[in-house]
Amino acid sequence: MFSSFATKIPLCLNHYNPKLDQPISYNPLKTPFLPPLYTPKTLSTLYSKPQKSSILACSWKLQKEIPNFFNEKIVFLLVGSLLFMGLRAKHVLSLPKPVQESASVVVESQEEEEEEMYVKLLEKNPRYVEGLKGVVNVKMRKGKTKEALKYVEKLIEVQPREMEWRLLEALCYEMMGQLSKAKRLFKDILKQRPLLLRALHGLAMVMHKNFEGPAVFEMLNGALEVARKEKRVNEERNIKILVAQMHVVKGELEEALQKFQLLVKENPRDFRPYLCQGIVYSLLDKKKEADEQFEIYRTLVPEEFPQRGFLDDVVLAAKTETREQLAKEFKNEFSYKT
Numbered sequence: 001m002f003s004s005f006a007t008k009i010p011l012c013l014n015h016y017n018p019k020l021d022q023p024i025s026y027n028p029l030k031t032p033f034l035p036p037l038y039t040p041k042t043l044s045t046l047y048s049k050p051q052k053s054s055i056l057a058c059s060w061k062l063q064k065e066i067p068n069f070f071n072e073k074i075v076f077l078l079v080g081s082l083l084f085m086g087l088r089a090k091h092v093l094s095l096p097k098p099v100q101e102s103a104s105v106v107v108e109s110q111e112e113e114e115e116e117m118y119v120k121l122l123e124k125n126p127r128y129v130e131g132l133k134g135v136v137n138v139k140m141r142k143g144k145t146k147e148a149l150k151y152v153e154k155l156i157e158v159q160p161r162e163m164e165w166r167l168l169e170a171l172c173y174e175m176m177g178q179l180s181k182a183k184r185l186f187k188d189i190l191k192q193r194p195l196l197l198r199a200l201h202g203l204a205m206v207m208h209k210n211f212e213g214p215a216v217f218e219m220l221n222g223a224l225e226v227a228r229k230e231k232r233v234n235e236e237r238n239i240k241i242l243v244a245q246m247h248v249v250k251g252e253l254e255e256a257l258q259k260f261q262l263l264v265k266e267n268p269r270d271f272r273p274y275l276c277q278g279i280v281y282s283l284l285d286k287k288k289e290a291d292e293q294f295e296i297y298r299t300l301v302p303e304e305f306p307q308r309g310f311l312d313d314v315v316l317a318a319k320t321e322t323r324e325q326l327a328k329e330f331k332n333e334f335s336y337k338t
C-alpha cells in the first residue's frame with residue numbers, strides 16, 4: 001500500500017499560482033506558495049540557536065517561527081517525515097559516534113534553555129503571546145504534542161480570531177490520534193472559510209485515516225463546486241491538485257496520474273504536477289518516466305522558491321531509493337491508528 005507516500009507532496013505546492021502571461025515574482029511576506037501569514041524559512045530555522053540577548057529579538061524570531069513551524073509540520077505530514085528524516089539520518093550516521101552524541105547533547109541543551117526562557121516569560125505574564133508561541137514551538141520540536149496543545153489552547157483563548165491557532169489545534173489532535181476531535185475542529189474552521197486549503201487537506205487526511213473512503217472525495221468535490229461557482233480560479237486549481245494527491249494517498253496511482261496530466265494540459269508552466277508525477281512514477285518503479293518529470297520540474301521551479309531545497313531532497317530520495325524502500329517507509333509512516 002502506497003498511501004503514505006502521498007504525504008511526500010508538500011502542502012506548499014497547493015498554494016502555488018503560476019502566471020502564463022508574466023514572469024513569476026515573489027514577496028517574501030506574501031509569497032503565493034504559502035499563506036500570507038507565513039514568512040518562509042528553511043527547516044534549519046527550527047533548530048537554530050535561541051537568541052537571548054533581548055526580548056525584542058526573541059519576539060521578532062517567534063513571530064516568524066511559530067507560523068512557519070505550523071507550516072513545516074504540515075509539510076512533514078504531507079511529504080513524509082520518514083523520507084526527510086531518513087536523508088538527515090544517513091548524514092548523521094556517516095559521522096563518527098562521538099560527534100553524533102555531542103551534536104545531540106548540544107541540541108537538547110539548547111532546547112531546554114529555550115523552553116526555560118519562555119516559561120519564565122509566562123510566569124510574569126501568562127497571556128504573553130510571544131512566550132506562548134515559544135513554548136509551543138519548542139515542545140512541538142521535541143515531539144511533545146500533548147504538552148504543546150495546552151499552550152495552543154491558551155493562544156486561542158488570548159487570540160480567538162487567529163485562524164493559525166485553530167488549525168494548529170486540529171493538527172495536534174490529529175497527530176495524537178484523536179481523529180474525531182480533529183475532524184470536528186477542521187469542519188468548524190471550514191464553516192468560516194470553506195475554501196481554506198490547509199483545513200480541506202487536514203479534514204481529508206483525517207477522514208482517510210478514519211476509513212471514510214469515497215466520502216473524502218465527496219467532501220473535496222463539494223469544495224471544488226463552491227470554488228467554481230464563486231469563480232475562485234486559484235482555489236479551484238489548488239483543490240484539483242489536492243484531489244489528485246488524495247488519490248495517491250489511497251494508492252490509486254493511475255487515477256492520480258490522469259489527474260496530474262490534465263492539470264499539466266490546463267497550465268503547462270505550473271511545476272507542481274510534474275513533481276507529483278515524478279513521485280508517482282517512482283512509486284510505480286518507472287525510473288525513466290520519473291526522471292523526465294523531475295527534469296521538467298527543475299526547469300520550472302524558481303530558484304527563490306522558499307521550499308525548493310526541501311523539495312529537491314524529496315526528489316533525491318525518490319530517485320535513489322528503491323520501490324521496496326519507499327513502500328516500507330510509507331507503510332511505517334501511515335499505518336492507521338485505532
